[in-house]
Amino acid sequence: MLDVADLTIEKGECFGLVGNNGAGKTTMFRLILDLIAASKGEITSRDKSVKQSDHWKVYTGSYLDEGFLISFLTPWEYMKFAAGLHGLGETDITDLIQYTDGFVNEELIKEKKFIRDLSKGNKSKVGILTALMGSPEVIILDEPFAHLDPSSQIRLKNLIIRFNTEIGATFLISSHDLKHITEVCNRIVLLEDGLIIKDILTEVDTLKDLEAYFSV
Numbered sequence: 001m002l003d004v005a006d007l008t009i010e011k012g013e014c015f016g017l018v019g020n021n022g023a024g025k026t027t028m029f030r031l032i033l034d035l036i037a038a039s040k041g042e043i044t045s046r047d048k049s050v051k052q053s054d055h056w057k058v059y060t061g062s063y064l065d066e067g068f069l070i071s072f073l074t075p076w077e078y079m080k081f082a083a084g085l086h087g088l089g090e091t092d093i094t095d096l097i098q099y100t101d102g103f104v105n106e107e108l109i110k111e112k113k114f115i116r117d118l119s120k121g122n123k124s125k126v127g128i129l130t131a132l133m134g135s136p137e138v139i140i141l142d143e144p145f146a147h148l149d150p151s152s153q154i155r156l157k158n159l160i161i162r163f164n165t166e167i168g169a170t171f172l173i174s175s176h177d178l179k180h181i182t183e184v185c186n187r188i189v190l191l192e193d194g195l196i197i198k199d200i201l202t203e204v205d206t207l208k209d210l211e212a213y214f215s216v
Contacts (some may be wrong), residue, residue, distance in 0.1 A: 002027045002194040009172065011137075014164045014198070016185030016202075017174040018210065023191040025174040026064065029142050032172070033062055046139070061136035063127035071116035074124045075109045079133075086134035095133060101162075103155035104129045120147040124215075128156070132163065138174045139163070145180050153180065160184045178214070182207040 002024040009015050017025045024072065026086040030036045031043055034050045042049055070078050077120070081094050086092075097104055104125045115123060124147050126152045130141055143155050160186055175181040182202055190198040190213065196212075200206060 002031070002191075004196055006029070007189070007196065007199075009170065012164070012168055013187055014160070014171045014185045015173065016180060016181040017172065017187040017191065018176075018181060018188060019191035020214070022193075024194040025191055026142055027194075028191070029062070029064055029140050029172065029174065032140065033060075035065075055087055057136075059137040060140070061131035061133065061138070062140040063124075063131040064118075064140070064142040066123055066127070066204050068127055068130075069115050069123060072114055074114055075111055075118070075122075077113060078126065079109055079130065082130045082133050088134060092133075096129065099161050099162075100129065100132075101155065103152060103159050121149060121152065124148060125152070132159075135163075135167050136169065138170045138172070142174050143176065144173060145175055153177075157184050172180075178207055178210045182210065 008191065027036070031038055032050065033046075034043070037051070040205055042051070044050065045060070049057055050056050070081070073081065083089060083093050093109070094106070097106055097109060108122055109129070110119070111122075115126060118126070124144065128141060128144055131141060144156060145151060148156060153165065157180060160163050160171060160173070164171055171185070173181060173185060186202050188198070188200055188206065188210070189196055190210070
């Protein structure tokens with residue numbers, strides 16, 4: 001259950017969402033993406049209801065879980081399919097891979113395996129890369145650091161910061177890793193049992209404060 005009276009995420013924010021399992025993080029993202037219906041209230045993007053209009057899909061990229069992937073395609077086939085939805089081609093895919101600065105490489109994307117046969121970490125990389133396709137204005141990522149090795153986690157943090165600062169993308173990110181999320185997000189909301197307990201701007205002591213909260 002999620003009970004949020006009012007929440008506004010401003011353009012250009014890197015918004016972090018933290019909380020224990022069952023707190024409502026994924027539910028919030030699914031509501032924003034109109035994947036589930038709210039029992040009451042309304043989700044708006046650019047002052048228009050996401051339920052009543054598809055306008056937001058043009059400028060929103062997202063990756064929540066493996067269900068967003070097409071498992072019987074290879075990574076390259078899937079990327080070409082996703083690029084086509086944005087009116088983009090193979091050169092745009094290659095440019096995006098290069099922009100990630102090592103987070104994703106062409107060897108993975110041109111892997112002959114089907115997506116269903118990839119490791120969880122590589123599935124996440126394909127999904128996150130697809131969410132960035134076309135340089136969307138809003139990017140929603142649910143637990144993006146999960147299943148990634150340490151090197152990939154660091155590269156992903158750098159990539160998120162780069163997209164946010166250079167392209168101006170607004171990020172909505174959930175994570176159980178408090179260190180990672182405090183390093184990339186300038187605002188953090190803490191959920192507990194579907195309620196917003198804290199809504200804070202990230203400062204020097206934010207990580208310590210969050211660790212103290214979850215240690216009780």
